Amino acid sequence: MQSNSLEERLVVILATGGTIAGSGDDVGYVAGQVGVKELVAAVPALGPRRLESEQVAQVDSKDMSHEIWQALAQRVAHHLARPEVAGLVITHGTDTLEETAYFLHRVLSPTKPVVLTAAMRPATSLQADGPQNLLDAVTVAASPQASGVTAVLNGRVHGPVEVRKHQPFMLDAFESGEAGPVALIQEGRLRVLRAWPSCEAVGVARVLGPVAGWPSVAVVASHAGVDGAVVDAIVATGVQGLVIEGTGNGTVHASLLAAAQRAQARGLPVWRATRCPGGAIVGAPDGALPSAGELSASKARIEMLLGLMAAV
Numbered sequence: 480m481q482s483n484s485l486e487e488r489l490v491v492i493l494a495t496g497g498t499i500a501g502s503g504d505d506v507g508y509v510a511g512q513v514g515v516k517e518l519v520a521a522v523p524a525l526g527p528r529r530l531e532s533e534q535v536a537q538v539d540s541k542d543m544s545h546e547i548w549q550a551l552a553q554r555v556a557h558h559l560a561r562p563e564v565a566g567l568v569i570t571h572g573t574d575t576l577e578e579t580a581y582f583l584h585r586v587l588s589p590t591k592p593v594v595l596t597a598a599m600r601p602a603t604s605l606q607a608d609g610p611q612n613l614l615d616a617v618t619v620a621a622s623p624q625a626s627g628v629t630a631v632l633n634g635r636v637h638g639p640v641e642v643r644k645h646q647p648f649m650l651d652a653f654e655s656g657e658a659g660p661v662a663l664i665q666e667g668r669l670r671v672l673r674a675w676p677s678c679e680a681v682g683v684a685r686v687l688g689p690v691a692g693w694p695s696v697a698v699v700a701s702h703a704g705v706d707g708a709v710v711d712a713i714v715a716t717g718v719q720g721l722v723i724e725g726t727g728n729g730t731v732h733a734s735l736l737a738a739a740q741r742a743q744a745r746g747l748p749v750w751r752a753t754r755c756p757g758g759a760i761v762g763a764p765d766g767a768l769p770s771a772g773e774l775s776a777s778k779a780r781i782e783m784l785l786g787l788m789a790a791v
């Protein structure tokens with residue numbers, strides 16, 4: 480049974496690597512070096528908390544793989560099913576955190592909180608932000624108010640659809656665009672601003688098949704001077720779907736559009752997203768490729784991947 484006291488509510492921390500587990504100086508560090516037990520031990524305020532931890536992976540998240548996603552989804556589903564577990568924290572690299580958050584949201588959409596957290600500075604930095612982020616993430620994961628997949632960084636709780644890394648180096652690197660954060664963590668307390676994320680999840684069974692058999696979905700950027708031959712070459716590799724990262728309101732260069740339409744004629748789904756970091760694509764002119772709406776190209780890729788997996 481779960482207790483009502485924050486300190487007594489059991490939180491499971493699953494570690495996957497990233498800068499939060501990095502060692503070295505602020506630029507020349509190696510991500511994914513420090514084990515989860517050491518990360519927890521470095522935060523004295525976590526001492527009284529009821530925690531379990533598990534090392535699921537130890538990677539720089541630029542190298543995040545479908546294999547790790549599959550293992551992570553299974554471990555998250557396993558711990559969510561334990562009645563004594565109040566919530567989960569996943570430590571992750573910042574580079575692809577938003578993709579993993581969206582993947583877990585669409586696969587599991589849990590009622591218990593699953594909180595991804597990360598750091599912009601390695602554990603050895605003078606400005607290490609990992610310890611506070613980890614403490615805040617555990618607070619959210621233990622909170623009876625919280626639910627769904629979120630990302631906790633720099634005092635903000637972001638939703639999985641909106642969260643984006645928008646700054647490559649500064650400590651305040653994540654935002655939720657126009658939607659704003661779901662909640663703030665102030666002095667260890669949650670200040671909830673809007674509804675917690677939920678969706679109709681596809682279910683963990685969808686992602687349990689051999690990863691080598693997962694459909695291949697590519698992302699191609701539209702830009703000045705782009706040649707549609709890029710799309711033809713990618714289609715020739717045998718991909719099963721394409722997301723075009725368009726410009727502005729999901730507009731696509733004529734050369735790329737012609738190639739995208741050739742791909743569509745071969746039966747491939749092709750969607751258009753926008754490279755604009757804020758806001759969703761509005762409307763659809765006649766003949767336009769289907770719109771990814773509010774999803775970034777990398778999240779639209781996940782949505783298409785999960786859709787194609789249903790058909791496998």
Ligand code: ASP
Binds near residue numbers: 574597
């Ligand atoms: N490259 C690192 C990673 O994503 C960056 C970070 O964690 O801040 O794992």
